Amino acid sequence: MIINQLTIHEAHEQLKARQLSSVELTKACLERINQTEPKVHALVTVTDELALKQAQKADQLIARGNTHPLTGIPVIIKDNMCTKGIPTTCSSKMLQNFIPPYDATVVEKLNNCGAVIMGKANMDEFAMGSSTEHSAFFPTHNPWDPSRVPGGSSGGSAVAVAADETIYALGSDTGGSIRQPAGFCSVTGMKPTYGRVSRYGLVAFASSLDQIGPLTKDVADCAIVLNAIAGFDNRDSTSVPEPTPDYTQYLTADLSGLVIGVPKEYFVQGMQKEVETAMQAAINRLEELGAKVDWEVSLPSTPYALAAYYIIAPSEASANLARYDGVKYGFSFTDTDSMWEALEKTRQFGFGDEVKRRIMLGTHALSAGYYDAWYLKAQKVRTLIRREFDQAFEKYDVLVTPTSPTVPFKIGEKLDDPLQMYLSDVCTLPINIAGLPAISIPAGFGNGLPIGMQIIGKPFSEETILKVAYAYEQATEWHKRKPQV
């Protein structure tokens, strides 16, 4: 047994049975980090001392009979979630020295469960990107092929899980930032319904699209983590006061009676053959498991989602990132006589190119004379896309699509072509636009590179998604494969 390869539920059983201590588990993960980090560069900060302290505390809790499934289990947090006393950089020069005096709600919740925080994961700067190449510090490498990207923006979180540096991780997803790297790294990643998980303490990229979710080694773990982080938070007025069920109760292998739709617009031009083949096989497998599949679903507004997304997200970002002015915290350019020059230079040198590109896009889309043509139009498209999903969910329990049209691409391959990079999220971003929950689970390999399947549900139907994902996972072995690092 390699203990850092355990899932949450496996590790929990051993901790409960006192066959393993949290300190041992944590040390195994820290050792693995030492071994693999030079190759994958998934982490921005490793909090080894804190982790060991938390592990000792967790062992005491377990000794006293505390049996929360996350007690004593190591976790890696994407570096855009505020951690009190621990640097939270968003992989940006702007926040390189920023240490929040507060915890994000999800971090607080994990701490209350007795979690062991091992460090903070690398990401595309301010979550803007699909490859983790836009980190201001270093790119993260895909453990399945270090010359390739791990996806993004939660690339560090996905790699930390895939390379068994941690038992699970938290990511954030604005247009696919959990699901696409989960697909690229062959792990399970879920974006919950917008409003399901509190955003308090998540450094905002696009407020109406951002959502925190788990990256795990299997579907059962995903349910466990979602149980811990979901729920209304009075500090986030966009979080929803819906009751949260115990998601682990829905993990059954039988799909009979379930109706699955396959929207044809998601099998886009430019999709790689091996992805298409893998998807067909995966959906056939779902049918064998008892589900009824309709291959001819149409969501005709899908082709406009990308354009709408790249107006709405940058518009919100242009305001969200206005607070980084060098006055209160973070990077500050001070070698100047003028306040305005200091502000300009702070932002000129503090932000990377992709961030600046999106701030400019958003500023333009909101400008007088352009607002109606860009921002308002995009909002109308958003309404259309939502409505089409609502209609589809009158007939189907879930929709199934590939997570990304391609397998992981080469580092540097799309760096100079933003549009090609944006297309990597073409299957995931409509789901954020509609605020829906969706999961990516391992669904095969093409030339040794991972392929993810996306399962989409209606709002607040995470349990249905988990059920389908679990049934598929139990019938396949993809999630058990490990990369050679």
Added chain:
Amino acid sequence: MNYETIIGLEVHAQLLTKSKMFCRCSTDYASAPPNTHVCPVCLGMPGVLPTINQQAVEFTVMTALALNCTISDYTRFDRKNYPYPDLMKGYQISQSYAPFGHHGWLTIEANGEKKRVGIDNVHLEEDVAKLIHRTSPGGESYSLVDVNRAGVPLMEIVGEPDLRSPEEARQYLMKLRSILQYLGVSTANMEEGSFRCDANISIRPQDSTDLLAKVEVKNMNSFKAVYRALEYEAERQRKRAAEGKKLAQETRGWVEERGITVAQRSKEYAHDYRYFPEPDLAPLVLNREWVEAIRSKLPELPEARRDRFVAEYNLPLYDANLLTSSILMADYFEACMRGAPQKSAKPVANWIIGEFSRLLNATNTGINDSKVGPVALFDLVQLIHEGSISSTSGKSVLEEMFHTGKSADDIIKAQGLSQISDTEAIEREVMAVIRNNAQAVADYKAGKKQSLKFLVGQVMRATRGRANPTVVNELLEKKLEEG
């Protein structure tokens, strides 16, 4: 050519909530050290989110109702984007597309006539931090930021350009202030900055609808400043127009010490605020029943109270208007009148509006901060009314009460001021005055009746104002006829 003046006012009022608009920090920062009433939310730190202060929403809806606005069923907040070091997030959470109230009005009295002034909208936003500009001993200028004020709920009342003179503008502001104070939603104190006013002013040729350039005037910190600035600005614009010069559309600042407005920035360089819906706050759907419940709980407003004062206390409209212009003065009046007969109302009103107000204004004292409570004032008015002291003595007694806090009774006793109605004592003085003023007596007898006034004055002087003037008059006339 004759020009008409067109004025519209935008008023910002800080709301009297306990906590800030979007976080739990206290709003009671007036005497707090800088940056002590702050938290990650009002500091605009990464990852934090706003939550709406319900009390502020209720206050805004109350105000909108009191200003006869239509209340929006669906409202939401928007982001107003502009960079400035007093703005923690780089945007202000405000309302542009769906304010709480719209299309209201309030009534002012101008030239003795009632006039309705339109209210475009009433909306809610957050205050910004305070910048303190300093110069170092080395001559370097720098600014300090105090974030205590940032995030305090700020209600904006946007008036229609219905005002036609600085006087109307003054009436409008006073009325608005009085309504906010009656509602208890704001201290509405201009000098303390809880009530701020920006003015849009332009002129247009009489009988024309073409406005000349619209000028925004800022930096007026008192009612008087608003009046003076608008008077100056209207005159400046007329002069320029008369000289055939072009008027620029611009923002001008009032310079109090010099009594002038100066150009600040041209509208061509105006900000594009890039308003868009605040994605961190869900839209609010206002429940009709909730709104109606607020409407039914609205307190008595200045006009209703004025009408009641006329009906209940039989006061002249003028007095009732003055008394009810400030809720504190109206409350004070009613406290004086508690248990008193209706006939005391007029003398009590006279003393409050007259001598008492003069003392308050001269010493810049709030009516509730003075040493003369309503009961003490009523007692004084009673003593005068009963004839125990003359109203002339009353003034000096009130002044003494005002400065020392002693009762009228004590002061009268200590100074021997009680009025002399004893005929014998007055008669002695009357005879003395007749003896010592032979010329005036002769004039009177020769038919010069004004001389009587002089002689009455002499008696009053001799009694140091304590003689009852009616008795003095009667006695003098009688003695002169006799003698």
